[in-house]
Structures are given as C-alpha cells and as structure tokens.
Amino acid sequence: MYFPVHFVALLSVSPLLQALAKPGSTADIDVASFSPDDILDKDVAIIGGGSAGCYSAISLKDKGKSVVVIEKKDRVGGNTETYIDPATGTPIDIGVLVFHNISVVTDYFNRFDVPLTPYGEDDNSGQSAYYDFSTGAELNLSFPSANKTAAAFTRYAEFLEEYPRLNDGLFLPNPVPEDLIMPFGEFADRYDIGASLNTMYELDPAVGNFTTVPTVERMRTMSLSLVQQTETGFLTTAHHNNSEIYSKIQTELLSASSLLLDSEVISTLRKDGREGISLVVRTLNGYKLIFAKRLLITIPPKLDILAPLDLSAQEESVFSRFIDVGYYTSIVNDTGLPDDLSIFNYNPNTPYNFPILPGVYNIQATPVPGLHLAIYGTPRGNKSFSMPTDQVKADIIKGIKTLQQANPVKFKQTEPEFVVFSSHTPFYLQVSADDIKDGFYDKLYALQGLRNTYWTGAAFRGQDSSDLWRYSKEEFYSQLCMCICVSTLLKTARLSPAGGLP
Ligand SMILES: Cc1cc2nc3c(=O)[nH]c(=O)nc-3n(C[C@H](O)[C@H](O)[C@H](O)COP(=O)(O)OP(=O)(O)OC[C@H]3O[C@@H](n4cnc5c(N)ncnc54)[C@H](O)[C@@H]3O)c2cc1C
Known part of the structure; x- marks a missing residue:
C-alpha cells in the first residue's frame, strides 16, 4: 500500500x-x-x-x-443552466447567456469544439413591454435614444480607460479615489452617463437599484471589456445550449x-x-x-x-465584510401571457424606474410555446440565504396573477406552475x-x-x-x-x- x-x-x-x-x-x-x-x-x-x-x-x-x-x-x-424541453428537445438557457468576444473565451470554446455565434443574430424573442408588477399597470416609459445611450457609454468607457487595472480586477489606487467610492447614481450625474443606466440594468439587473452601490461595485461587472461588447456584440453558443x-x-x-x-x-x-x-x-x-x-x-x-x-x-x-443579494431563475408554464411577450418590471416612481426589491425582474418569452423564464431578486443583505424559496416562488406567482387580474382583456386568467426553479444565491458579493x-x-x-x-x-x-x-x-x-x-x-x-x- x-x-x-x-x-x-x-x-x-x-x-x-x-x-x-x-x-x-x-x-x-x-x-x-x-x-x-x-x-x-x-x-x-x-x-x-x-x-x-x-x-x-x-x-x-x-x-x-x-x-x-x-x-x-x-x-x-x-450558474450556467440549460433546461431541455422534453417534448421538443429545445434547449433554454436559464442562467449564463452571453460571453465577450475575446481570445480567452474563443480559445476555451474551441478547445471543446463548441461553436459560438453572435448573440441575438437569430433572435426572434418577440415583443417587450413594461409593467409595474406591484399594481399590474402597463407603463408608458420613454428611455434615452440610442445615440444618447451610446454617447453616455463612450463617456463611461473613457473614465474606465483612466484606470486600466480595473479591467483586470478590483485593483484600486491607494488611497481609493472618491469617484470610485461614491454611490453610482452620483457618479452617473457627475460624469453625465445617466443615459446608459437603463441599458446597464437590462444587461445586468442583479442588484436592482444600483444607483446606491459604491461606483466600483458597479464597475466590477460593467467593465471596460463588457462595455466594448456593447459596441461589437456579445457571443453565445451556436446551439443555444451553454x-x-x-x-x-x-x-x-x-x-x-x-x-x-x-x-x-x-x-x-x-x-x-x-x-x-x-x-x-x-x-x-x-x-x-x-x-x-x-x-x-x-x-x-x-x-x-x-x-x-x-x-x-x-x-x-x-x-x-461581504454582503450579497438573492437571485433566482425559473421556468413557469401557463402564465396567461402571449408566448412571444416579455415583460419587464419597472416602477414609475423610482430613479431610472428601477423596480423595488424583493421582486420579479422580468418574465421573458422562450423559444418553447407555453413557457416563460421568470427572474427574481432580493435587495442586498448580510445573510447568504435571506429569503425562503417558497416565498420567492409565491411572490413570482403573485406578480404574474397581478398582471393577469389588472389586464383581463390582454392576459388569460390561468394558474401558472413552476417547471424549473433555481437559486443562484448568494449572488453579487460586494462590500460597503x-x-x-x-x-x-x-x-x-x-x-x-x-x-x-x-x-x-x-x-x-x-x-x-x-x-x-x-x-x-x-x-x-x-x-x-x-x-x-x-x-x-x-x-x-x-x-x-x-x-x-x-
Ligand atoms: C441567471 C444568471 C445569468 C447570468 N448571465 C451571465 C451571462 O450571460 N454572462 C456572464 O458572463 N455571466 C453571467 N452570469 C454570471 C456568471 O454566472 C458568473 O460570473 C459565474 O457563474 C461565476 O462563476 P463562479 O465560479 O464564481 O460561480 P458558479 O458558477 O456559481 O460556481 C460555483 C460552484 O460552486 C459550487 N459550490 C457551492 N458551494 C459549494 C461547496 N460548499 N462545495 C462544493 N461546491 C460548491 C456550486 O454548486 C457551483 O457549481 C449570470 C448569472 C446568473 C445567476
């Protein structure tokens, strides 16, 4: 031996x-x-x-x-999870969706002979609408134009270029500049990048109202590399099965x-x-x-x-010192919503109309008729498992029922059920x-x-x-x-x- x-x-x-x-x-x-x-x-x-x-x-x-x-x-x-619909064999990615078009990514996927394709190229995900999930009311929101958004992203990227090591990690100058510590909402005002915030939210909603988080905590994910992808385009797997x-x-x-x-x-x-x-x-x-x-x-x-x-x-x-948020994804059947409709939860009374958490972020159309992807989040807290799963599930169903009941002509009155539910908690570890x-x-x-x-x-x-x-x-x-x-x-x-x- x-x-x-x-x-x-x-x-x-x-x-x-x-x-x-x-x-x-x-x-x-x-x-x-x-x-x-x-x-x-x-x-x-x-x-x-x-x-x-x-x-x-x-x-x-x-x-x-x-x-x-x-x-x-x-x-x-x-966090990469794919649901395969048993009836049709269609894959639905319910976790990680997109990758940067950089050699670290392409070399990795090539090593396993998994083909990549530009994200959104064959996108037929249908229409989007904005609703307040707490009342069920449809919101007629107007977001900044594409030009204003692009210009704001350019100003943001110019700022990030002044701190090249931030693209590699949380490598901060000592002492840490005030710009990197202030709440991100104040940073957005100071550098006139407010027009990019709704797009940032759609790219990565994970902390909800991120105007209150220290700026560098937002820059963790909204890195220079990621911002460059908003110009050149992201990649996803060609078989739509990450x-x-x-x-x-x-x-x-x-x-x-x-x-x-x-x-x-x-x-x-x-x-x-x-x-x-x-x-x-x-x-x-x-x-x-x-x-x-x-x-x-x-x-x-x-x-x-x-x-x-x-x-x-x-x-x-x-x-x-770490605090985090709860983040949950699920597939729900029989939502009563049209198959090709995705609904984003916004609040008419908050900065940038970000929703109040805990709450549903969105209910998205999937390639499989009758199935929607529902994403839910909690606000930042000290405990890793702040919200019981049953409570999250009940809240998602309540949100869908609120939409149905407030819009009886548009949406069918159904009893939705979970096909898959997944907790990604604790998510978004960060500090004060x-x-x-x-x-x-x-x-x-x-x-x-x-x-x-x-x-x-x-x-x-x-x-x-x-x-x-x-x-x-x-x-x-x-x-x-x-x-x-x-x-x-x-x-x-x-x-x-x-x-x-x-
Ligand atoms: C819904 C969703 C969508 C996302 N979309 C994207 C996207 O489109 N593009 C992108 O780049 N990123 C995306 N992300 C972020 C991405 O998931 C993370 O960057 C990445 O998964 C983090 O990797 P990780 O290895 O730190 O954690 P994970 O990928 O979460 O891996 C941690 C692993 O550790 C295991 N584990 C936990 N505790 C233990 C233990 N005690 N013992 C042994 N194993 C344990 C877990 O089961 C898990 O397998 C998304 C995340 C979520 C939740």
Missing part, C-alpha cells in the same frame, strides 16, 4: 486527522479505514465546479498539473479521475510551507482524503459557506463604501497564496464569466503553477537519498 510521504507525516501531527480519528468527532471517521482508493494525491484541489472552477481545472490540466474538483451538485457548470461545454468538461474530468460530484469538503488543514494541504471530502461513495500541493477555492467566500474550512483570523475578518475606503480589496487579494490557498470566482472579479476567466488566467495561474513546480522540486529533493536535488 502506497501512502505519499506527507500523508504519513501528517497522520502523526495533523490535528485535523487526529480529530477525525477520534470516535464521535465531527465526522466520526477512522482515518486508518481510508483505503488507498479513497486517498487522492493531486497538484491542485479545487472547491466548486462552476464557471471559475471548471475553467481553472481545464487550464491547470492543460499545463500538465493534476487536479481534482469537488462539486456539491450532481453536475458542473454552476451547458454543452460543461457536459464535455464533466466527461473529461470524470475520465481523468479529476472530479468528485455530489461532494462536499467537511474539513481542511492548510498551512504555509511544503506540506501542502489536506481535505476530507464527503462523497456519495463515502469519505475521501485528498492531499494537494495547493488548494483553489472558487465557491462564494461567505463565512457560512466556508464554515467547514480552517479559516484563519485574517481570512475570517476579510470574508466577514467604508470597507472599500479602508482597503478591503487590497486585503482580499493579499490572501492569494497564503496557507497554500488561492481564490477565484465571482467575488474576486465580478459576475461575468469572460472577465472571471481572464482574471484567473492573467492574475494568478502563473504564480500558482510556479509554486507547484517549486513544491515538486522540494519534495523530490527530500525524497532523494542524498537529500539534494537529484
């Missing part, structure tokens, strides 16, 4: 493993009972198999590193013994230095013990989600203006590499897969890979009889 050298060493010194060995401890596991098949030794263990986790796994694998991804669901892809790439990734990772689905980390031991990290993972087939040179964490870094990890005081104090002023993002990025642990995912960049992949590729993979090479050399040196480099 082969045990990696550091496993044997750890058995005698690791508080984690000693704790696990005690009957009645957290997981009540007898370490000695791990069969060799249940012990994995990898270069990098990755927690979370969503957008960032999968991209990282494939990139590191392509650089010759061995990886294992630990994903709690029975599939990879995270999950296609993830099913290919899943197959590849499973066949390389690099993916544990339906699995969750229950304990970690992370230290600086040569030992690397160790994890105990609960899977459907029992517990696994994983040793890796480095750990890459891609799940939302909220304290409740990270609870099973051995967080340091430094990590705890950084992650405790005071925290930004206090150097939060320097503190966040300073965690990279400590205790043999790296971090990526939306919290470290933004809710945008293309920007996230670019951030992961350009900002820390080389450091991560270099550290693995150094670890491997040191380990080999320790194993060689003379104790020196072979």
Whole structure:
C-alpha cells in the first residue's frame, strides 16, 4: 500500500486527522479505514465546479498539473443552466447567456469544439413591454435614444480607460479615489452617463437599484471589456445550449479521475510551507482524503459557506465584510401571457424606474410555446440565504396573477406552475463604501497564496464569466503553477537519498 510521504507525516501531527480519528468527532471517521482508493494525491484541489472552477481545472490540466474538483451538485457548470424541453428537445438557457468576444473565451470554446455565434443574430424573442408588477399597470416609459445611450457609454468607457487595472480586477489606487467610492447614481450625474443606466440594468439587473452601490461595485461587472461588447456584440453558443461545454468538461474530468460530484469538503488543514494541504471530502461513495500541493477555492467566500474550512483570523475578518443579494431563475408554464411577450418590471416612481426589491425582474418569452423564464431578486443583505424559496416562488406567482387580474382583456386568467426553479444565491458579493475606503480589496487579494490557498470566482472579479476567466488566467495561474513546480522540486529533493536535488 502506497501512502505519499506527507500523508504519513501528517497522520502523526495533523490535528485535523487526529480529530477525525477520534470516535464521535465531527465526522466520526477512522482515518486508518481510508483505503488507498479513497486517498487522492493531486497538484491542485479545487472547491466548486462552476464557471471559475471548471475553467481553472481545464487550464491547470492543460499545463500538465493534476487536479481534482469537488462539486456539491450532481453536475458542473454552476450558474450556467440549460433546461431541455422534453417534448421538443429545445434547449433554454436559464442562467449564463452571453460571453465577450475575446481570445480567452474563443480559445476555451474551441478547445471543446463548441461553436459560438453572435448573440441575438437569430433572435426572434418577440415583443417587450413594461409593467409595474406591484399594481399590474402597463407603463408608458420613454428611455434615452440610442445615440444618447451610446454617447453616455463612450463617456463611461473613457473614465474606465483612466484606470486600466480595473479591467483586470478590483485593483484600486491607494488611497481609493472618491469617484470610485461614491454611490453610482452620483457618479452617473457627475460624469453625465445617466443615459446608459437603463441599458446597464437590462444587461445586468442583479442588484436592482444600483444607483446606491459604491461606483466600483458597479464597475466590477460593467467593465471596460463588457462595455466594448456593447459596441461589437456579445457571443453565445451556436446551439443555444451553454451547458454543452460543461457536459464535455464533466466527461473529461470524470475520465481523468479529476472530479468528485455530489461532494462536499467537511474539513481542511492548510498551512504555509511544503506540506501542502489536506481535505476530507464527503462523497456519495463515502469519505475521501485528498492531499494537494495547493488548494483553489472558487465557491462564494461567505463565512457560512466556508464554515467547514480552517479559516484563519485574517481570512475570517476579510470574508466577514461581504454582503450579497438573492437571485433566482425559473421556468413557469401557463402564465396567461402571449408566448412571444416579455415583460419587464419597472416602477414609475423610482430613479431610472428601477423596480423595488424583493421582486420579479422580468418574465421573458422562450423559444418553447407555453413557457416563460421568470427572474427574481432580493435587495442586498448580510445573510447568504435571506429569503425562503417558497416565498420567492409565491411572490413570482403573485406578480404574474397581478398582471393577469389588472389586464383581463390582454392576459388569460390561468394558474401558472413552476417547471424549473433555481437559486443562484448568494449572488453579487460586494462590500460597503467604508470597507472599500479602508482597503478591503487590497486585503482580499493579499490572501492569494497564503496557507497554500488561492481564490477565484465571482467575488474576486465580478459576475461575468469572460472577465472571471481572464482574471484567473492573467492574475494568478502563473504564480500558482510556479509554486507547484517549486513544491515538486522540494519534495523530490527530500525524497532523494542524498537529500539534494537529484
Ligand atoms: C441567471 C444568471 C445569468 C447570468 N448571465 C451571465 C451571462 O450571460 N454572462 C456572464 O458572463 N455571466 C453571467 N452570469 C454570471 C456568471 O454566472 C458568473 O460570473 C459565474 O457563474 C461565476 O462563476 P463562479 O465560479 O464564481 O460561480 P458558479 O458558477 O456559481 O460556481 C460555483 C460552484 O460552486 C459550487 N459550490 C457551492 N458551494 C459549494 C461547496 N460548499 N462545495 C462544493 N461546491 C460548491 C456550486 O454548486 C457551483 O457549481 C449570470 C448569472 C446568473 C445567476
């Protein structure tokens, strides 16, 4: 039976493993009972198999590193979800829809032979209308002209160009300029970009009334790269099934013994230095013990989600600052609305007519007759799971019924039902203006590499897969890979009889 050298060493010194060995401890596991098949030794263990986790796994694998991804669901892809209508086989993307036309994206999709196409090219999604979901009243809103909107986006892009590192991440000057901290509504007034706000909202509604968020938190997603796509156009998959790439990734990772689905980390031991990290993972087939040179964490870094990890005081104090929103997508049948009609929730009495949350963002037409996509959001809060699912569902149905009852001639009176419901909570992790002023993002990025642990995912960049992949590729993979090479050399040196480099 082969045990990696550091496993044997750890058995005698690791508080984690000693704790696990005690009957009645957290997981009540007898370490000695791990069969060799249940012990994995990898270069990098990755927690979370969503957008960032999968991209990282494939990139590191392509650089010759061995990886294992630990994903709690029975599939990879995270916020990318596709419903396949059983009657017609038609795919409906209910999560991630568009990508930037940049080489990081096109290279990735080419690697898996998944064709991309300009987004909206074959769009026949029908008509749009604006309603106040709280009253059911149709709103006759007038939005800025296309020219005014484009000019406002140009002014916004000119501002972003003054801070090129903002296109790569939350890399802020010190001290942080007031422009980047003020509420985004004030920033919009100061730089005369108000005409772009409704389009920004339609591109990414995720915090509802974003005029109150610190400017840089809006710039996270409304990056220079994204704004450039509003001129050149976004990409989507040619088969209108964004999950296609993830099913290919899943197959590849499973066949390389690099993916544990339906699995969750229950304990970690992370230290600086040569030992690397160790994890105990609960899977459907029992517990696994994983040793890796480095750990890459891609799940939302909220304290409740990270609870099973051995967080340091430094990590705890950084992650405790995050606030987030609830974000939910669903497919609803029999809405009573015309199949080709999409309805956007606006409020006649708010700045830019943004809806009041919690509430429905929109009910969108889909390519399948009888099915609409409904999207719902909550305001920013401190808890990861602020609103029970049943309450969200009840509120979506209430919104649709309000539309029906206020417009009996236009809409049929029906009893809608959920075909699919998905929670993307916690979404849009961000911090307060005071925290930004206090150097939060320097503190966040300073965690990279400590205790043999790296971090990526939306919290470290933004809710945008293309920007996230670019951030992961350009900002820390080389450091991560270099550290693995150094670890491997040191380990080999320790194993060689003379104790020196072979
Ligand atoms: C409805 C919707 C539409 C969107 N549209 C777009 C779009 O069109 N274009 C775009 O670029 N971006 C879009 N986004 C944003 C995009 O989803 C994010 O940028 C991206 O998914 C973030 O990637 P991530 O890896 O950080 O998180 P996710 O993709 O959410 O991945 C996190 C993964 O970690 C897993 N996980 C969570 N907790 C644990 C745990 N304890 N143990 C193990 N695994 C765990 C989750 O199951 C998930 O698979 C959209 C998001 C939503 C919700």
